[in-house]
Amino acid sequence: MSEESIQEELLEKISSIVGNGYLGEPEAMRVEAEIPGVEDKIVPLLGYLLARKRWGPLIKVSNIGSHLHVQGLGDLLVAALNCAEIGERAEDLVEILGDLRYAPAASPIFDYLKRIILREPSPYYGISVKCAQALGALGTSESREILAELTSDEWPAPVRWHAAVELGNEEVLGFDEETMLGGI
Structure with a gap:
């Protein structure tokens, strides 16, 4: 069986267990119970999905991996976040990186926010919230420095507000x- 077949079969199995919609800890535990050794299979599956830029399944499997505390998940999520093609879909990955308290994610989260916010005439409200919350959750000196920078006048008011709150x-x-959120 080819590597592609193995990964596609695993993805199909995971999808059949969890379906669509919110993926919380109960769904992750169901995957763990029904697929022996799934913790060791998540990162290779995510690498497979990342290489093919299949963002929807990558986000779904990342959510499961975060609830299972899979080793190596943070590095792979940062690699996905660094792909310009992921666009605003990466906000879930930002949230997971914050939940994981993955300290090396501070600069990639900031770079992602710059790519998204500064290319659009108006900020993505949800993305600015998730980025600020993730940086706050990291709690490192680097993430606090980034949050302080986000409170400067060069950033849109909603970004500044959420950074200051964190x-x-x-x-x-x-x-x-x-004043800063203007009824958002």
Whole structure:
């Protein structure tokens, strides 16, 4: 059986177990119970999906891997986040990296935010929230420095607001939620 066949069969099996929709811990536990040794198969499957830029399945399997605390997941998610083609679909990966408290993700999250926010005339509200929350969850000096940079005037007001909230200094900076979020 070819590597492609093995990965496609695994993906089919996972999809048949979890279906569509939200993937939480119960679904991940069901996958773990029904596919022996799945923890060791997640990262190779994600590598296969990343190489083919199959973002939907990659995000689904990443969610399962995060609940199973799969080793090596952070590196692979950062590699996916660094692919320009993923676009705004990567917001789920940003959230997972924050949940994992994967410290090396700080700069890639910042780079992703710059690619998304600065290329559009108006910011992606959900993405700015998830990026700020993930950086806050990382809790490293690097992630706090990035959050501080995101509070500067060069960033759209919603990005500045959420970065300040994560730093806990929105009042010190004189930020007003209603003004900055403008009824979003």
